[in-house]
Amino acid sequence: MGQYVAPLRDMQFVLHELLKVEDEFKQLPAHAEIDRDIINQVLEEGGKFASEVLFPLNHSGDREGCHLDKETHKVKTPAGFEAAYKQYVEAGWPALSCDPEYGGQGLPIVVNNCFYEMLNSANQAWTMYPGLSHGAYECIHEHGTPEQKALYLPKLVSGEWTGTMCLTEPHCGTDLGMLRSKAEPQADGTYKISGGKIFISAGEHEMSQNIVHLVLARLPDAPSGTKGISLFIVPKFIPNADGSLGKRNPIFCGAIEEKMGIHGNSTCQMNLDNATGWLIGEPNKGLNAMFVMMNAARLGVGMQSLGLTEVAYQNALVYAKDRLQMRSLSGPKAPDKPADPIIVHPDVRRMLLTAKAFAEAGRAFSSYIALQIDRELNHPDELVRKDAADEVALLTPIIKAFLTDNGWIATSEAMQVYGGHGFISEWGMEQYVRDARINMIYEGTNTIQSLDLLGRKILMDNGAKLRKFGDKVKAFVEANGTDEKMSEFITPLGDIGDKVGKLTMEIGMKAFQNPDEVGAAAVPYLRVVGHMVFAYFFAQMAKIALEKEASGDNFYKAKLATARFYFARLLPETAMLIRQARSGASNLMALEADLF
Amino acid sequence: MGQYVAPLRDMQFVLHELLKVEDEFKQLPAHAEIDRDIINQVLEEGGKFASEVLFPLNHSGDREGCHLDKETHKVKTPAGFEAAYKQYVEAGWPALSCDPEYGGQGLPIVVNNCFYEMLNSANQAWTMYPGLSHGAYECIHEHGTPEQKALYLPKLVSGEWTGTMCLTEPHCGTDLGMLRSKAEPQADGTYKISGGKIFISAGEHEMSQNIVHLVLARLPDAPSGTKGISLFIVPKFIPNADGSLGKRNPIFCGAIEEKMGIHGNSTCQMNLDNATGWLIGEPNKGLNAMFVMMNAARLGVGMQSLGLTEVAYQNALVYAKDRLQMRSLSGPKAPDKPADPIIVHPDVRRMLLTAKAFAEAGRAFSSYIALQIDRELNHPDELVRKDAADEVALLTPIIKAFLTDNGWIATSEAMQVYGGHGFISEWGMEQYVRDARINMIYEGTNTIQSLDLLGRKILMDNGAKLRKFGDKVKAFVEANGTDEKMSEFITPLGDIGDKVGKLTMEIGMKAFQNPDEVGAAAVPYLRVVGHMVFAYFFAQMAKIALEKEASGDNFYKAKLATARFYFARLLPETAMLIRQARSGASNLMALEADLF
CATH class of the missing domain: 1.20.120 (Four Helix Bundle (Hemerythrin (Met), subunit A))
Structure with a gap:
């Protein structure tokens, strides 16, 4: 049933030899104390969690999928997912790169990013549950009121609560200007929100006590198009001021989508029927607030495909060394065996090296971007922060589209190494291909990324x-x-x-x-x-x-x-x-x- | 749930305007009477069968899959598959391009090939049941004894019986020289065959009365490697001389593989435990006999991906004209609607045209090869036959590998046109991608095809x-x-x-x-x-x-x-x-x- 070993040596090479992050951190007051040993220790522990806890649930999670009980509106995630999440929370992993003011450990993004590569290699569908929380955390951290931050951030940082992004509706995905969900202001300052959302990843589950939905909707008399969209916090359970849970909010999962891959993640249709929400950020500026999440999410999607590229490569390599079939064209290489291991064949090597090269360059590139985000957030010099922000803006659509296209190519090549066995579910390779396919679509299709790069990021300046x-x-x-x-x-x-x-x-x-x-x-x-x-x-x-x-x-x-x-x-x-x-x-x- | 309309106009363009098959047929005595009207009528009827009978079973067949009853050794195919096969047989479709001596209608291969494109567009998994029969028919037609021909061919031609190819074993797929199944000669001239086969498409089902397995195995003291492999006919039920069915032969399905796609086809592990078989062709020359089937099968696999390319294109086109999202960069094209149909966007057109161009060139190319096969089989001039055979040999690995790689690209692009909906099963697009994936693997991986082309077909002469x-x-x-x-x-x-x-x-x-x-x-x-x-x-x-x-x-x-x-x-x-x-x-x- 395959294997995953965290590529610690290559991560250390990238962080310490290529990027020299220790030197970089010395220039960032928040991270000046972070040294090589801390980083290596975190990655080693993170790799163990990924390999030992998450990886064994990947194939079974794919086979089992998620199931909605329409009576109770509850979603059952695959066996083991809840327990793994409990372990994840107990070990403090959700807090890794979060703000210490809200209970975070304050580690650099670049370390968290390597950690996420490993989680995604081990189990992309599972990793989306905490992954989306991180987006909600960032959005509330950036745009929330002090009260909202105090109420929501500690719970998201600890992992007791998870988050979602509720953007898409049946008639609009790319074109959010067309969205129809409505928010009616109430006398107490809250809003009653109604509408239907689709494709909501991790939209409903029992892994966390509460789910913090960030929902795009229109205020009455809002301008049409993208300039009339506001963002709301819509918690599954309405929290009391002390963080304890109050009544169930009418935001319910109506159905779970049957899909090509990431079966372990609950992709939900969400129905809001006068659900109570709180405005976050300014009225009609919801898309701006959402873009904070989307940039992080786009890097996150790139990391999903990088993770899949690495694990698919590792497994194809083991198979290529093990499987005996035909003799090398240049003469037997294992004359004592009935045939040569297929790694002697040039085209098998081409397939392996394609995945290997995409993984290694993707790791270097994504770590570089993550380090630039750390500089953007923490460098004392405003000019340096601005330069770093520009580079992150430029490179984000590339990391999303290029790494996910490459992941599609690489997982398919790795599967091909297995011949017929690659097509058979029990070998695990075809799941990587199916899971990789969504990454080219969500968080803005790769076409949208390319227009963002060429139109907005390059030609506009x-x-x-x-x-x-x-x-x-x-x-x-x-x-x-x-x-x-x-x-x-x-x-x-x-x-x-x-x-x-x-x-x-x-x-x-x-x-x-x-x-x-x-x-x-x-x-x-x-x-x-x-x-x-x-x-x-x-x-x-x-x-x-x-x-x-x-x-x-x-x-x-x-x-x-x-x-x-x-x-x-x-x-x-x-x-x-x-x-x-x-x-x-x-x-x-x-x-x-x-x-x- | 999608649609499929047979591309009759484009087929007629290829056959009549590009290849001018009517003129070609005049040079082939067996087909000299075949005119444009007959061809068009056959294709029209074939298109109706594909669209109306097979296409509605494609998605449901994928969801339901095949199920083995381990008690009775029976395999249940998806709902509707048996009834569709009954209609197929009653309409005489299996006989289309078969030898009139055995009940065939004697139509040219090039017509049958267009028919198969349509069947594959409508339902690749279903089409594999009769498709494999055709391989068995060709092998027995070429290598069988007069008695074997008289016994098996009429039943395969009528479709009452179906066929399989039993080559692969767990430790050998590409490298058939390593195979271990054994055949013990018996006093009555039959053989007792034992061994385990895997990945046997259409290996067990109730769609036909009998299944004619063609099985590779080794005779005692056979030379090692590929020169010691013989081919046997191993029927599921041993037929009496009059074609009525005798006792059940111990060739049983042990398991059905769980796989990425073509769920509607039963991919079986087959166990032979002293099953009775009859040698076909010469002892130790089984691979030669099998290659007759494999060449036809390789063209057939190319046609599978051509079929998927066409149907994926058709559906993506309908969606692209229907789905409203964003405005054209060069100004609104449907100002009366809330957004433009996505076909206005250049990159959506790039995706559509990629699939369209691959489909149209693939159709021209595959029809050309099929016509060359007709000339190889039927032209009175030996030199013409030889030239045609050479060209078929050269082009067969290209049609297999190039069309299946293109099909993978095209179905994925067509799916991408749908955005997030492409990943959702109910829209049907992700199935085309999953089904297309096997075509790059079976009947010789695309790497093997490329070695066949460059090594054997080109450099060796x-x-x-x-x-x-x-x-x-x-x-x-x-x-x-x-x-x-x-x-x-x-x-x-x-x-x-x-x-x-x-x-x-x-x-x-x-x-x-x-x-x-x-x-x-x-x-x-x-x-x-x-x-x-x-x-x-x-x-x-x-x-x-x-x-x-x-x-x-x-x-x-x-x-x-x-x-x-x-x-x-x-x-x-x-x-x-x-x-x-x-x-x-x-x-x-x-x-x-x-x-x-």
């Missing part, structure tokens, strides 16, 4: 944020351009950097004439930029590996081989993508809709 | 078969090179033709030094050749469309737009693939297995 990141790439190219051993990495990195610049200019010019050019180029464009980012991190990792190659530590040898594979086999996708992005809107828009 | 096909492409380029309107198609077609030639030479040279170079290049190489084939067919179709554009028939306008999309957006994949194929074996083989 005339490429300023992109140029700042590009300057880092250029500086690295300059600094290492004369190192002969680095040239196999530096030459293609410099090349893709130049191409991104030219491509951006070209699309920007075309977009002036025809806004559809943005939509026509955005998806391949995002992947081109994603590859530039991956090439940048692989080049940096290769530099470290070259420096330490002489140590004889095989970790660096493997890192170099993976980097070489990336540049030879994965980066060339940009040759296709650039042609697609440049091909323009006419090949998409010429045909009238009726003639399709 | 020094590229002779490829050159013959390439000459057709060149002739078309020459003939149309001066037509200015065709230049947008001819220039890239000539270019990819040249590149295939050079790439093949280069890999061939490298393979002399190191056989692993074949395995390292094969998968991207196959897709490059696949694109050359698609470009060739799209160029031919564009030529017809240009000639008929003035007719005002919008069909040709749409065909041209799809061809332009293909050349602009899909063919550029070759820019990536060629780089990958040329990158060589070292980036895959350098890392020791232990260091992964």
